[in-house]
């Protein structure tokens with residue numbers, strides 16, 4: 001099924017109705033663009049994070065983990081440039097009072113890439129082309145103001161400027177400020193990387209497209225430290241590694257494109273950047289950013305803190321500030337991409353279509369569901385459930401016909417349905433039905449855990 005036929009309405013409805021994603025604070029009428037992850041959503045999210053940790057940390061000899069605090073000394077954001085420069089160009093429509101990003105107004109109007117443009121250049125272009133407000137169609141905007149995306153709050157009991165702190169807008173800075181701690185205590189030699197998963201907050205002007213752009217989200221970030229001069233090689237390495245990881249999770253080549261930033265588009269400190277874009281039902285959108293950030297971050301923190309963040313290479317006796325390659329990925333964006341990719345409406349015959357979520361088994365919220373053929377078999381089937389749930393997230397369903405129960409599991413991506421029937425009592429076997437092929441086979445109950453473990457390997 002092509003991604004354009006998988007409408008957002010269908011995806012959002014499935015996520016809501018089956019307990020993946022609910023609108024946040026729903027009983028109070030919601031809070032715009034917040035989402036809560038239900039029983040299946042939290043399982044899928046955890047599986048995504050585990051798949052990342054497995055390949056980026058557990059099986060990677062270069063990388064180690066970190067969990068740094070969301071609240072950081074505000075000097076961090078002076079050094080990183082977020083206090084001065086982490087802002088979007090904001091315009092208000094004077095007619096209908098809606099807010100817009102000037103860059104998006106232009107890009108959505110005629111596709112012009114405004115990377116590197118000044119506010120004045122954007123303003124002039126909007127006037128010259130008489131770009132209308134996407135909401136009311138009139139052309140009557142305020143001037144552009146820079147709007148800082150960091151959420152500000154106060155630490156402690158007094159609300160004065162001395163106590164102002166920020167919710168982190170990215171997890172990366174927690175890694176940079178711990179560079180020396182980690183290098184010393186892990187005794188890692190450059191090249192090495194530090195991987196972290198955690199919440200980030202951005203007061204986005206135009207959130208939307210379901211969970212694609214939100215104000216509270218999770219990032220999976222790797223900061224990979226390497227010797228200056230080897231950085232472009234490592235950039236290529238991680239770019240390929242990230243792409244292959246997505247393919248290994250069943251993202252199809254035709255729905256992914258790697259867009260290299262042109263010179264004008266690059267951040268002033270970056271030598272190379274690639275946006276991984278995925279074909280969402282609403283069009284191509286950034287999924288993952290991979291950037292060569294040079295020695296910018298460590299140099300900035302070194303200058304601002306007065307602490308040296310140089311690395312001493314014991315084999316060559318050289319001292320240098322490492323260069324950094326950063327692949328930065330949003331958990332929710334990947335969640336959305338994976339659900340879109342997996343969503344399928346399979347035509348069985350003229351009258352029958354089934355919705356099936358063809359998630360990679362390692363990502364599926366439930367690995368198996370145990371189905372007693374009759375409620376009379378609940379006791380014995382319950383034992384199979386206990387046996388399986390010791391190793392895997394397992395569901396249990398004894399309501400309705402077997403056919404209906406299969407379809408319910410197809411829709412939430414459960415790779416294996418395990419039916420306990422009257423013969424099972426005598427032969428000690430169950431029928432395993434495969435989600436994708438719908439093929440069935442008999443498997444001995446005492447081999448069933450090994451059978452599933454083998455099939456879901458990642």
Ligand SMILES: Nc1ncnc2c1ncn2[C@@H]1O[C@H](COP(=O)(O)OP(=O)(O)OP(=O)(O)O)[C@@H](O)[C@H]1O
Nearest residue numbers: 204212213214215217286287288289328329330333
């Ligand atoms: N508001 C958000 N909601 C959900 N995920 C986000 C958001 N902002 C960033 N991300 C995720 O974090 C990754 C790295 O963040 P980065 O700062 O590179 O994004 P960005 O270039 O600002 O994204 P965009 O251009 O879409 O705002 C993004 O590729 C995305 O997966």
